[in-house]
Amino acid sequence: MPEMTEQDAADDAREALASIQAMEKTALCRAIPSRWFGASIAVLAGALVTLSAADRREYHVYVILLMSAVMVYRSRKTGVSVRQFPTRVAGIAFIVLAPLFFGLIVASQKFSEAIGTVGAPLAAGIVLASAVYLLSMFERRWHITRIGSGKGE
Amino acid sequence: MKMTHFDTVIHAPNRLQICAFLAPLEEAEFKVLRQELDVSDSVLSKHIRQLEEAGYVKQRKSTVDGRQRTWASLTRVGRKAFEQHVEELKRLVLFQTSEP
Numbered sequence: 482m483p484e485m486t487e488q489d490a491a492d493d494a495r496e497a498l499a500s501i502q503a504m505e506k507t508a509l510c511r512a513i514p515s516r517w518f519g520a521s522i523a524v525l526a527g528a529l530v531t532l533s534a535a536d537r538r539e540y541h542v543y544v545i546l547l548m549s550a551v552m553v554y555r556s557r558k559t560g561v562s563v564r565q566f567p568t569r570v571a572g573i574a575f576i577v578l579a580p581l582f583f584g585l586i587v588a589s590q591k592f593s594e595a596i597g598t599v600g601a602p603l604a605a606g607i608v609l610a611s612a613v614y615l616l617s618m619f620e621r622r623w624h625i626t627r628i629g630s631g632k633g634e
Numbered sequence: 635m636k637m638t639h640f641d642t643v644i645h646a647p648n649r650l651q652i653c654a655f656l657a658p659l660e661e662a663e664f665k666v667l668r669q670e671l672d673v674s675d676s677v678l679s680k681h682i683r684q685l686e687e688a689g690y691v692k693q694r695k696s697t698v699d700g701r702q703r704t705w706a707s708l709t710r711v712g713r714k715a716f717e718q719h720v721e722e723l724k725r726l727v728l729f730q731t732s733e734p
Contacts, residue, residue, distance in 0.1 A: 491730030494723040497650055501720060504654035507670055512659060557698060560666035561659050 506628050512563040513624045514555075519617025521551045527610025530582060534589035534602035574616050578609075585609055638722035641715050643688045648673060648681045653690070653708065653716045661694065661707035682706055690715055 525548045532540050556562040585605035593601040644653055651671050656662055668678050685691035690712030694705045708716065 487730055491727055494726035494730075497645065497647075498720070498723050498727065500647065500651060501654040501723075504651045504670070505658055508655045508658050508662070511666070560663035562661050563659060 508561065509624060509628045511559050511561045513628075514563075514617060514621050516618075516621070518551065518555050519614055519621065522548065523610040523614035523617060525551070526578075526613040527606035527608075529606075530585050530589075530609040531602045531606030534586045534593075534605045535598070573619075577612065577616070581609060581612055637718050638725050639715070639718040640722045640726075641719040643684065643690065644716055644719045646681070648677065649685055652678075652681055652685065652706075653712065653719075656691070656706060656708045657713065657716055659707070661705045664693075664704040664706060667706060685712065688712075688715075 525544050528544050529541060532538060532544065585608055589601040589605040592604075595601075596604060644650055648671060652667060655667060655670060664678065664682075667682075668675060671678060673681075682691055682693065686693065690709060691706055692709050694707070696703050696705065
């Protein structure tokens with residue numbers, strides 16, 4: 482068998498890198514979170530705040546179960562589950578959502594006299610749901626940009 | 635400096651594609667891998683088994699609606715080996731292009 486030259490090795494390596502990039506792109510395409518997924522999680526997160534603010538914490542377990550069901554359904558439907566959550570997005574999500582979650586509960590309880598005991602928790606839920614939906618769209622865009630730039634590593 | 639290592643277990647075209655597909659994911663279903671690689675069940679099983687024997691891939695079985703589904707994922711060792719292999723490939727390309 483003839484020995485592989487440096488040129489052959491480099492060509493082989495280049496071909497392998499192109500194949501790797503193509504497969505990583507394919508995997509990322511499958512892993513893009515859909516709009517319905519972001520919206521479902523947003524509504525459920527909003528429901529958690531609404532229930533907390535309305536002092537109906539006994540229903541939390543159902544909402545959490547529904548969230549898990551949505552996530553399981555998504556991974557079954559796409560056949561993949563995502564690993565690489567962008568650290569920056571995860572950081573922003575934590576910094577923004579954790580204080581917002583508790584802040585909205587406190588605010589809702591403070592404003593319940595003015596807006597009403599139903600209106601205030603509902604408003605708090607809508608605010609959090611909107612924030613979660615925006616973050617999910619940000620994550621979706623991040624995935625699309627990553628695929629577009631060919632950065633699949 | 636990044637470690638590089640040419641890995642013959644990973645470099646075979648189908649195994650390279652399996653690793654590349656699994657790299658950005660937590661796990662992927664066997665069926666999805668078969669579709670994307672466009673290979674038969676037996677070919678995919680053979681390559682997954684070789685990667686598993688090297689400690690690079692692990693499999694998980696789950697039953698959904700009475701049907702068994704298999705999920706594959708890269709292990710920590712597999713992920714590292716794949717990263718080092720990619721670095722080695724990049725080094726080979728760079729080395730050749732920088733040669734006069």
